Amino acid sequence: MSYLEVEASTELSTEAPIRWGKVINQETCIGCHACSIACKMEHDVPLSVNRTYVKQVEVGVYPEVSRQFQITRCNQCDDAPCVPICPVTAMFKRPDGIVDFDREVCIGCKACMAACPYDAIYINPDVHSAEKCNFCAHRIDQGLEPACVIVCPVEAIVVGNLNDPNSEVLQLISRNKADVRKPEKGTNPKVFYVGSSDYTLNPSKSEYTGMHLFSEEKESYPVHGLAKAAKPSHTVAAARLAYDVPHTPPWHWEVSLYTWTKSISAGVFLMFAILSFAGERLSATWGVLSAVIGGIFLAITGILLIADLEHPSRFMRLFTRPQWKSWLVRGSFIILGYSLILLIQFVLGIAGNTSADVVLSVPGVILAALTAMYTAFLFAQAKGRDLWQNHSLPLHLLSQATLAGSAVFSVVSLILPISSSAQLTIHITLLASLLVHLGLLISEMVIPHATADAAKAAKHMFSGKYKGYFWTGLIVGAAVPTVLSLFVVSASLPAVAGVLALVGLFSYEHAFVHAGQSVPLS
Numbered sequence: 001m002s003y004l005e006v007e008a009s010t011e012l013s014t015e016a017p018i019r020w021g022k023v024i025n026q027e028t029c030i031g032c033h034a035c036s037i038a039c040k041m042e043h044d045v046p047l048s049v050n051r052t053y054v055k056q057v058e059v060g061v062y063p064e065v066s067r068q069f070q071i072t073r074c075n076q077c078d079d080a081p082c083v084p085i086c087p088v089t090a091m092f093k094r095p096d097g098i099v100d101f102d103r104e105v106c107i108g109c110k111a112c113m114a115a116c117p118y119d120a121i122y123i124n125p126d127v128h129s130a131e132k133c134n135f136c137a138h139r140i141d142q143g144l145e146p147a148c149v150i151v152c153p154v155e156a157i158v159v160g161n162l163n164d165p166n167s168e169v170l171q172l173i174s175r176n177k178a179d180v181r182k183p184e185k186g187t188n189p190k191v192f193y194v195g196s197s198d199y200t201l202n203p204s205k206s207e208y209t210g211m212h213l214f215s216e217e218k219e220s221y222p223v224h225g226l227a228k229a230a231k232p233s234h235t236v237a238a239a240r241l242a243y244d245v246p247h248t249p250p251w252h253w254e255v256s257l258y259t260w261t262k263s264i265s266a267g268v269f270l271m272f273a274i275l276s277f278a279g280e281r282l283s284a285t286w287g288v289l290s291a292v293i294g295g296i297f298l299a300i301t302g303i304l305l306i307a308d309l310e311h312p313s314r315f316m317r318l319f320t321r322p323q324w325k326s327w328l329v330r331g332s333f334i335i336l337g338y339s340l341i342l343l344i345q346f347v348l349g350i351a352g353n354t355s356a357d358v359v360l361s362v363p364g365v366i367l368a369a370l371t372a373m374y375t376a377f378l379f380a381q382a383k384g385r386d387l388w389q390n391h392s393l394p395l396h397l398l399s400q401a402t403l404a405g406s407a408v409f410s411v412v413s414l415i416l417p418i419s420s421s422a423q424l425t426i427h428i429t430l431l432a433s434l435l436v437h438l439g440l441l442i443s444e445m446v447i448p449h450a451t452a453d454a455a456k457a458a459k460h461m462f463s464g465k466y467k468g469y470f471w472t473g474l475i476v477g478a479a480v481p482t483v484l485s486l487f488v489v490s491a492s493l494p495a496v497a498g499v500l501a502l503v504g505l506f507s508y509e510h511a512f513v514h515a516g517q518s519v520p521l522s
Contacts, residue, residue, distance in 0.1 A: 016163035019097040020135055020190065023172045024071045027195030029156040031056060031069040035148035039073075042136065042147035048246070049122040051133040052148060055522070056243035057199045067242065070200035071148075071157065072522050074099065074120040074133035075181060075189035081383040082112035082121060082132075084325035087332075088317045090130065097162075097190060098137050103129035107317055108310020110250035111328055114382035117185045119247050119521035128310035135159070162190065184451075185383050199239040203520045204452055249517035254308040256510040258301050259375055260404075263397070263505065265297035266372040267405025269342065273361035273368070274429055280422040287349030289416065293408060295342045298335065298371075327378035334374055338367040372401035379516075386454035387461075387516040396440045400505055403433035407498030414495050427494050431485040434501060438478040441508070453519045461515035469511035477504005 031054050039045060039052045052073035059066050080099045082091045090106035093099050106129035113121045113130065121132045136146035144150075149157045160167035169192075172178070178192040181201050193201065272290045275282055306315045319336075322329040341364040348360070376397050379388035390396075406429040413423055445462060449455040461470045481497035481504070 017095060018164075019162045020076065020140065020159060021097070021162035021169050022076065022135070022191045023158045023169045023178065023194060024191065024196075025156045025158070025172070025194045026069060026071075026197070026200070028154045029054070029069045029071060030154055031067070032153065034151045034153060035071060035157060038147040038151040039133070042139075043131075045131075046124060046126050048125060049131075050245050051122075051131070053245050054243075055200060055241070057197070058240045058242045059197070059199050068197045068200050070193070070196065072118075072120075073191070074116075074135075075118050075187065075191045076133075076135060078188035078190060079186060081115040081117070081185075081187060081381065084323075085111045085115040085328070085378075085381040087111065087323055087326040087328040088314075088321050089323045094137070096140075098135045098140070099132075100134045100137050101129075101131060103127055103131060105317070105321075106130050106311065107314040109308070109328060110310070111326070111378070111382070113250035114385060114517070117182050117187065117384040117521060118189075119384070123250075123310055187383070203241075203522055204456065244520075244522075247520060247522065249514065251308070251513060251517065253510065254304045256513045257506070258304040258308075259397075259509045259513065260506040261297045261300045261304065262375070263372060263401040263404040264408060264502070265294045265301060265342075266338070266368040267401040267403065268294045268297075268408050269338075269345070269364050269368040269405070270372075270402050271405035271409045271426065271429060272345075273365045275422055275425055276361045278422075278425050280419065280425065282418070282422070284349045284352045285416065286418070287345055289349075289412065290409075291342045291346035291349060293412075295339070295346065298339055298342065302335065327374055327381055331371075331374040331378060334367060334370045338364075338371045341367055368401070369398055373397050384521050385457075385516045386449070386451045386519070387457035387512070389450070389454065392440060392443075396437070399433050399436040399440065400509075402429065403437050403501055404505060406430035406433055407501045410494040410498035414492060423494075427485065430494060430498060430501070431482070434478060434482045434485060434497075437505075438474075438482055441474050441478055457515050457519045460518045461511050464515070465518070466511040466515045469507045470515075473504040473506075473508025473511060475504075477501050477507060 033054050036050060036053045040050070043051060045051055052071065055070045055072050057068050057070070059068055076097065076099050078097065080091070080093060083093050083099065086092075087109060088105055088107055090102050091099065091112050092102070103124065108123065108128050108130065110123065110130065113119075113123070116132075121130050123129070124131045136144075136148075139146055146157075146159060149159055158168050158172060160169035162170060164170065172194060173192050176194045178194050179196050179201060180189040180192055183189075268290045272282070272287070306312050309315060318329055318332045322333075324330070341360065345360060345364070373394040376390075376393035379385070379393060382388055406426055409426045410430055413426060418426075444458065449458055460466060477500060481501045484493050484497040484500075487493075
């Protein structure tokens with residue numbers, strides 16, 4: 001009976017729909033890389049990227065050493081985090097459980113890469129769209145097995161219907177100890193490993209020594225092993241990663257800068273609203289200037305977001321075919337609403353109308369606060385990045401926006417006339433937001449992190465590659481401005497504190513964004 005006939009009979013004999021799964025038998029895998037080559041040939045995968053590859057880990061101390069393999073690819077999760085974070089539904093889950101993608105729809109935002117806890121998604125350098133293992137869905141639809149299955153010389157890869165109690169995959173899972181990668185992430189993977197080792201399943205268990213077969217690995221995660229062949233500290237249970245493929249962080253300096261410009265844009269309106277609620281009747285010039293500053297930095301934010309896309313020309317798909325579960329989409333509409341508030345503020349200021357300030361401030365504060373905070377929820381959708389899974393992050397981003405806004409007003413108040421009571425309100429807001437920001441930075445250092453990967457990423461931030469940025473943000477951007485704000489001996493000191501706070505804020509954001517992506521996931 002052909003594979004097509006078997007699957008057809010299975011579908012007819014079971015009430016539940018087909019739910020494809022895969023079992024990888026690491027006890028029989030010989031590490032021949034035939035699956036990797038077959039995958040590349042089947043899907044025309046370019047050089048420098050991989051849909052599937054075989055990781056090798058050496059365990060033990062000579063002469064008792066073994067080399068263990070792990071076939072690594074997309075885990076076809078039941079609750080795949082790459083699907084809800086995709087803003088245009090380029091990543092989607094089929095009725096049969098296969099997580100597939102549409103390269104023609106993808107805008108190249110790389111959010112799916114940040115969301116995947118298994119580092120299974122890459123940007124195709126030829127077409128600039130996100131791609132990954134899709135279970136050879138085109139072959140499945142024709143009644144054929146995936147390319148990696150048919151080429152494996154030892155039949156280490158088996159696929160089948162997880163809803164069929166007679167399927168080989170379910171029999172293998174039932175009769176053997178079958179593990180999945182990172183079950184704590186709650187993604188419910190459908191790729192099961194039989195005879196696997198914790199040293200291969202958990203990337204934190206294997207020590208980087210700078211001795212990989214390919215030197216590119218040093219460039220991918222330089223902090224993971226400090227990019228040096230450190231003194232061996234092996235025990236009987238020691239493990240060394242002998243072969244891997246390069247994995248680069250998806251988000252770069254554009255994201256660090258965008259969080260900073262967004263904080264300034266949201267912060268200037270928050271500060272303007274605080275003054276309005278405090279009863280300060282600011283001149284129309286202040287309304288125009290705050291709208292202009294907020295608008296300029298919001299425009300820079302939008303430019304950075306678009307520039308970071310692999311397909312900038314497809315940006316409008318965020319609005320024409322939005323996927324509402326994605327915080328990239330929600331954030332884009334929040335920014336659009338906030339930009340309308342700034343436009344209204346600008347028009348009212350030009351018209352010399354200041355009576356609507358308080359009324360405008362209510363919806364403006366809501367949208368400005370959401371503009372500042374929505375990135376925290378986007379980062380929370382990036383399940384692969386443990387450092388970003390922080391419940392206090394929305395509060396921290398809001399305090400940073402308030403800090404940025406009061407810092408900007410402190411500087412502008414040296415040039416544009418403002419009442420002494422308004423200056424005092426700005427100064428108090430600057431000091432309060434500095435104290436909150438400083439307190440949250442210190443708490444990040446002293447409160448233990450929930451996971452080992454989060455602690456490792458934090459260590460990279462505090463004492464690794466990004467320590468210069470972090471300590472600049474802590475000392476220059478928080479501690480020193482706080483002292484200057486506490487002991488005001490001249491009117492210019494709050495302005496100096498504000499400038500230092502802005503510089504330090506960007507420095508910290510850069511450290512946080514990049515350290516969060518510094519821990520290898522596969």
